[in-house]
Amino acid sequence: MSNLPPLKLSQRWHYASEQAISFLMQQAVENTDVVSLAAGLVDFASLPVKETREAALLLLSDDASARKALQYGTTAGSEHLRGLLLKHLARLEGTDVSGLGIDRNRLILTTGSQQLLSLVCEVLLDPGDICLVAGPTYFVFLGNLHGVGARTVTVHTDDDGMCPQSLDAQLAQLEQDGQLERVKLIYLVSYYDNPSGRCLSAERRGPIVEIARKWSKHQRILILEDAAYRELHYNGPTIPSVLSHDTTGDTVIYTQTFSKSYSPGLRIGFGVVPQELVVPLCDRKGNEDFGSANFNQHLLSRVLESGLYESHVEEVCLAYRRKRDAMLEAADREFSDMEGVSWVHPHGGLYVWMSLPKRLETGFRSELFQAATKQHGVMYVPGELCYAGPLSERPRHQMRLSFGVQSPEGIADGMRRLASAVRAQL
Amino acid sequence: MSNLPPLKLSQRWHYASEQAISFLMQQAVENTDVVSLAAGLVDFASLPVKETREAALLLLSDDASARKALQYGTTAGSEHLRGLLLKHLARLEGTDVSGLGIDRNRLILTTGSQQLLSLVCEVLLDPGDICLVAGPTYFVFLGNLHGVGARTVTVHTDDDGMCPQSLDAQLAQLEQDGQLERVKLIYLVSYYDNPSGRCLSAERRGPIVEIARKWSKHQRILILEDAAYRELHYNGPTIPSVLSHDTTGDTVIYTQTFSKSYSPGLRIGFGVVPQELVVPLCDRKGNEDFGSANFNQHLLSRVLESGLYESHVEEVCLAYRRKRDAMLEAADREFSDMEGVSWVHPHGGLYVWMSLPKRLETGFRSELFQAATKQHGVMYVPGELCYAGPLSERPRHQMRLSFGVQSPEGIADGMRRLASAVRAQL
Numbered sequence: 001m002s003n004l005p006p007l008k009l010s011q012r013w014h015y016a017s018e019q020a021i022s023f024l025m026q027q028a029v030e031n032t033d034v035v036s037l038a039a040g041l042v043d044f045a046s047l048p049v050k051e052t053r054e055a056a057l058l059l060l061s062d063d064a065s066a067r068k069a070l071q072y073g074t075t076a077g078s079e080h081l082r083g084l085l086l087k088h089l090a091r092l093e094g095t096d097v098s099g100l101g102i103d104r105n106r107l108i109l110t111t112g113s114q115q116l117l118s119l120v121c122e123v124l125l126d127p128g129d130i131c132l133v134a135g136p137t138y139f140v141f142l143g144n145l146h147g148v149g150a151r152t153v154t155v156h157t158d159d160d161g162m163c164p165q166s167l168d169a170q171l172a173q174l175e176q177d178g179q180l181e182r183v184k185l186i187y188l189v190s191y192y193d194n195p196s197g198r199c200l201s202a203e204r205r206g207p208i209v210e211i212a213r214k215w216s217k218h219q220r221i222l223i224l225e226d227a228a229y230r231e232l233h234y235n236g237p238t239i240p241s242v243l244s245h246d247t248t249g250d251t252v253i254y255t256q257t258f259s260k261s262y263s264p265g266l267r268i269g270f271g272v273v274p275q276e277l278v279v280p281l282c283d284r285k286g287n288e289d290f291g292s293a294n295f296n297q298h299l300l301s302r303v304l305e306s307g308l309y310e311s312h313v314e315e316v317c318l319a320y321r322r323k324r325d326a327m328l329e330a331a332d333r334e335f336s337d338m339e340g341v342s343w344v345h346p347h348g349g350l351y352v353w354m355s356l357p358k359r360l361e362t363g364f365r366s367e368l369f370q371a372a373t374k375q376h377g378v379m380y381v382p383g384e385l386c387y388a389g390p391l392s393e394r395p396r397h398q399m400r401l402s403f404g405v406q407s408p409e410g411i412a413d414g415m416r417r418l419a420s421a422v423r424a425q426l
Numbered sequence: 427m428s429n430l431p432p433l434k435l436s437q438r439w440h441y442a443s444e445q446a447i448s449f450l451m452q453q454a455v456e457n458t459d460v461v462s463l464a465a466g467l468v469d470f471a472s473l474p475v476k477e478t479r480e481a482a483l484l485l486l487s488d489d490a491s492a493r494k495a496l497q498y499g500t501t502a503g504s505e506h507l508r509g510l511l512l513k514h515l516a517r518l519e520g521t522d523v524s525g526l527g528i529d530r531n532r533l534i535l536t537t538g539s540q541q542l543l544s545l546v547c548e549v550l551l552d553p554g555d556i557c558l559v560a561g562p563t564y565f566v567f568l569g570n571l572h573g574v575g576a577r578t579v580t581v582h583t584d585d586d587g588m589c590p591q592s593l594d595a596q597l598a599q600l601e602q603d604g605q606l607e608r609v610k611l612i613y614l615v616s617y618y619d620n621p622s623g624r625c626l627s628a629e630r631r632g633p634i635v636e637i638a639r640k641w642s643k644h645q646r647i648l649i650l651e652d653a654a655y656r657e658l659h660y661n662g663p664t665i666p667s668v669l670s671h672d673t674t675g676d677t678v679i680y681t682q683t684f685s686k687s688y689s690p691g692l693r694i695g696f697g698v699v700p701q702e703l704v705v706p707l708c709d710r711k712g713n714e715d716f717g718s719a720n721f722n723q724h725l726l727s728r729v730l731e732s733g734l735y736e737s738h739v740e741e742v743c744l745a746y747r748r749k750r751d752a753m754l755e756a757a758d759r760e761f762s763d764m765e766g767v768s769w770v771h772p773h774g775g776l777y778v779w780m781s782l783p784k785r786l787e788t789g790f791r792s793e794l795f796q797a798a799t800k801q802h803g804v805m806y807v808p809g810e811l812c813y814a815g816p817l818s819e820r821p822r823h824q825m826r827l828s829f830g831v832q833s834p835e836g837i838a839d840g841m842r843r844l845a846s847a848v849r850a851q852l
Contacts (some may be wrong), residue, residue: 004676006702008610008645010574013549013706016713047496052721053486060479070473070691111537111715118714123439140713147713148436184434219434250430263496265721276432280439287442287566287573288544289537293719295478295691 015127016147024381031373035414037401038379040194040350041264044405046319048263048303048312055302065298073294075286076278077109077270081301085270088304089256092230093240102249106272108281111292113228113257113269115285118144120224120253120271123280124184125150131185132170134162136353136386136398138194138226141187145388151182152388159344161200162188164207171215181218190242192229192349195386195400199347202239209245209252216251222274223252231261231313233348234321243272250274258300260350261313266296320350326408327352327401327415334419338426343401350404353383356397360425363396368425378417441553442573450807457799461840463827464805466620466776467690470831472745474689474729474738481728491724499720501712502704503535503696507727511696514730515682518656519666528675532698534707537718539654539683539695541711544570546650546679546697549706550610551576557611558596560588562779562812562824564620564652567613571814577608578814585770587626588614590633597641607644616668618655618775621812621826625773628665635671635678642677648700649678657687657739659774660747669698676700684726686776687739692722746776752834753778753827753841760845764852769827776830779809782823786851789822794851804843 024038060066076082082104090100110116117140125131127149133142135154145152153174156166167186174180186208190200200208212221225242246252257269273281285291303309328345331352335341340357362368363382372378383398384391401418403411450464486492502508508530516526536542543566551557553575559568561580571578579600582592593612600606612634616626626634638647651668672678683695699707711717729735754771757778761767766783788794789808798804809824810817827844829837 004639004642004674005645007550007648007700009706010548010550010552010555012552012574013710016709041498044493044497047493049486049489049492049496052492052496053482056479056482056486060475060482063475066475066478067470067473070475070478070689071470072467072685072690111718115715122436124433124436126436126438129436144713147710148438213430216430219431222433248430259498263721264498265496265719265724267715267717267719267721274433280435283442284439284573287570288714289541289693291693292537293691293693293722295689295693295722296719298691 012147015149016143024385031379034373034377034379035410035417036379036405037403037411037414037418038381039405040402041405042260042350043316043319043323046316048308051303051308051312052263052299054308055299055306058302058306059298069295069298071294073291073297075282075291076107077291078294078297078301079104081109081297082107082270084301084304089272092238093244102272103275105278106249106275108271108273108278108285109292109297110269110271110285111267111289112259112264113226113255113271114140115292116255116269116271117141117224117226119281119284120185121145121148121150123277123284124222128182130174130179130183131187132167132183133187133388134189134193135388136195136383137187137388138189139385141226142388154388157196157198159198161190161193161198161204162208164204164211167208168211171211175215180215183215183221184219185222185224186212187224187226188242189226189228190230191227191238192232192346192351194229194349195351195381195383196353197344197346197349197351199239200242205240205242206245209242212251220250225252225254227254227256229260229349230256232317232320232350234317234324235347238348250276253277261316262300262303262309266300267292268296268300320403322408323403323406323411324352326411327403330412330415334415335422338419338422341422350402352401352403354399354401356399356422357426358397360422361396362399368421371424372418372421376417376421378414378421380418438573441575442569450811457805460799460803460805461836461843462805462831463829463837463840463844464807465831466828467831468686468776469742469745469749472742474734477729477734477738478689478725480734481725481732484728484732485724495721495724497720499717499723501708501717502533503717504720504723504727505530507535507723508533508696510727510730515698518664519670528698529701531704532675532701534697534699534704534711535718535723536695536697536711537693537715538685538690539652539681539697540566541718542681542695542697543567543650543652545707545710546611547571547574547576549703549710550648554608556600556605556609557613558593558609559613559814560615560619561814562621562809563613563814564615565811567652568814580814583622583624585624587616587619587624587630588634590630590637593634594637597637601641606641609641609647610645612638612647612649613652614649614668615652615654616656617653617664618658618772618777620655620775621777621807621809622779623770623772623775623777625665626668631666631668632671635668638677646676651678651680653680653682655686655775656682658743658746658776660743660750661773664774676702679703687742688726688729688735692726693718694722694726746829748834749829749832749837750778752837753829756838756841760841761848764848767848776828778827778829780825780827782825782848783852784823786848787822788825794847797850798844798847802843802847804840804847806844
């Protein structure tokens, strides 16, 4: 190395540095021999090999269609796939495309739904702007908010998801504090939340849209509905989205992904956004990457058109249901005799959210985390990462347990290890 | 629509709005019946259908390898592909991997090289920071710079690319003006520049690295070497990169893409970055998308390993050379009798850069552009888009002519139409 002066990185980078996700991944790298109940990856065995092979052959056996897929696409993504996604969304909402009433132009295809979350922050939020979030909430999105210098306000959340009364009260308080004009966003993981596994109840969905509108006094307050886990449901059909309550199409940004229900390796997510946001988001996305991989969009179109997708999702849900059941059974078996330990019973998604007695901290530097990873050979995501605000004010006695990656036997083993680690601390 | 107040977008969005690329794409949409010498797409006929089919079959016929490709990858991208890219880069530099002396960890895979360009701006530049650019230069990157609020300073550029003396003089002037501490970046399209088709001469490459080091007084001044067109060379082998002159590995960020040489639909680019930038760039990329499509990276690995890539690039270069020749022949035929009209003879890339007499403006609102698109049925990229600084101070009499998309016959036809339009204005 020469003796050049140091790099001087941007303010933006300083906002974004020290993300929990980096530390978590470092922990995973340093502890490869543990049973991970932390990783947010999907089930390896049910990844759609034969479905993708069939779709790839369909796509690549015709020269003209293959070339279209190998050429540049548009920034907003394949029109054909966006049309198919409207049908797909209509089916999930229990209606048809005309009943859905959403124009194809309001759909934007992104590199996973993560990119949509990131783009919304970039286009909407200035440093000091406010986003209301559930407590707990998806910790990677907290990183996006910090990355643009936004502030977060936590809304009380129970087993039915974010509480409308608490949301309303927080907004009233913000108005009283002269901060309402900085509020721009309400973030919700509306189905089988990451990390809590909770589903926002059907009864709360309409009122939350109404509250966002009611407090849109200075500028529009948008709801960002993250429906990443919507299709992973194990007890009956899913309820209509928060988006479906936005009858004027100007309040809800909806995002969903094929990473959980099909393949994260294709990195295809999408957003349905208010018409006025289409151009700003596409301008920003154009600057970032000119559009996500066109080839993958054409491939997914074949998967959806051929009917391969629906049967695959059924398989995936069966596999995850078995794993969810394995984790809940193991929790009953291993933890039900421990006083002050409780957990959410999720009806979908990939996570069980467990609370320990309040005195028992679960963070990276806690005795429990150290003992769990170093002695008992098991890892989880510390619950404190999933809250906004200063660490000292967050609940610090919870854990996110993922049943996505491990086999049912691995889950049982991991839960046994975790129970030993917790018992030793009690 | 309800009567909600308007959206309030971020300062960031205001910086980035009104990009030339949006207007250009709108022009393309409004003028679909013209012969486009504007589009930056690649040759449709030579897109690698059979190569991709073969690679997809290789990848998807083995369950274990297929599942790895369909699972999440890492933010920095497939280690295996990054290893192959080191070999690939070594071959281009005329050395081997040990001669290259670059650690695999310094490679980051991105969604096209465009994402690398965008990430560098995000991580490095604050509003008011300065990037030195060639004149003309790649106009989309000017949009990235404006998007983070950076300032641009133009360095004199001739047929051998950016002039080291002018670069040195500009930096001296910036120091005198008390602005040197805001200088963070020098941007170069080092092979067959977009838009000028010029190649930075071998003799200038080392000196430019030395100048960046010399003026790194307050903080590091980095060179961003955009080698997007490196493999599209039609007259002999390519020369070593600017990166190859960065013997301490702390001054040059190098980026390349497979969009031009293989397929833009896969959206695979990569960067080789100074070690200290790896974590900041990956943190940022993690926030944006968790990593580009893993499936595509595994697919490209198969393409590279099987030898399908090298033979494809030879084919592509042959096809483009024919098109380049068709455009240069047509230019000779149609324009050589027009006084004050000249053009660069590129040895690679996709563009011919043409200058008209200075009085003849070429911008979107010029008589020439209007007549060309509306009456003569031909479109080009106005040269003024490819300069930084206030419009009134830019050269406004040039055109970027692309030979990428049209057939040799289409090119001849387009050039004939363009010559008629120009002649009518003279």
